[in-house]
Amino acid sequence: MSGRPRRRPRRLAGPLAAAALLCAALTAPAAAAPGAGADAEPECRLRPGEPHVDWTGMSFTGDLWCELTPGSVRIQSRSTSPVIGTMRFSPHWFVCWKEGSDYLGSNIWYYTQGDQVVTSPKVKAWGYLPADMVEAPQHPFPGLTKCSWS
Template sequence: MVLLAAVPAPGTAAAADGPAPCVVREGRPHTDWTGMRWDADVLCDNTAGDVRLQSFFSSPVVGRMVTTRSWFVCWKTGDPHQGGNRIWYYTQGDVITNWPLWKGWGYVPAFRTETEPDPFPGLPACLPS
């Protein structure tokens, strides 16, 4: 298991009375394991959980979110989940758990994020894979 970033940035903790709002951040470059690039992200509160290679529950787990405020670069549809929709967000897990080639990049179901609505406005759809 490889730890990537288990410490949240200063000032990103949720307020005691509820989650902090999601923020679209321009000028935040990310490159995934395939070489795909994004120049922006959405920073949102989230719960810890598995990051899956694809947007369905039978997909292999490649990482784990351990922080509670994380960034996401795009979204796509997948398996329905307890959030009442089929939206999944693409990110890089804080910890690589399996398949190190993928560097922890994968999808989390929207119910693990504090996004509202789903998909979150300003976040692009992921290109088909």
């Protein structure tokens, strides 16, 4: 044996450790935008070129893209109307608005297609969501078309 002390071999991070670091970096929450806070207005935007065709074959060009509270989509713009679908994901799009029954202080309802069919598969979850569930700064949202059958 020589008089030199034995060196301990360096250990490199294993593949699992490297993967864990990568996952942590990718899933870490993004920093808030300057000026964004709990009292910041929700961000909604009009998308003028977005095409949609409802279950009747009616075409729409343009929509509103906005955050929402998940909930029930109704066949008519009334709180007593049957639930046709549910909204499960946010943000979501809306093609037009109309007046209907009062729901939590507003009579504005947005026409859209739900994420999940509840009844009447033929209707494909197309129906109305009350304005209270759409996190827009004002209702109806400026620039969004009023439904032609209103």
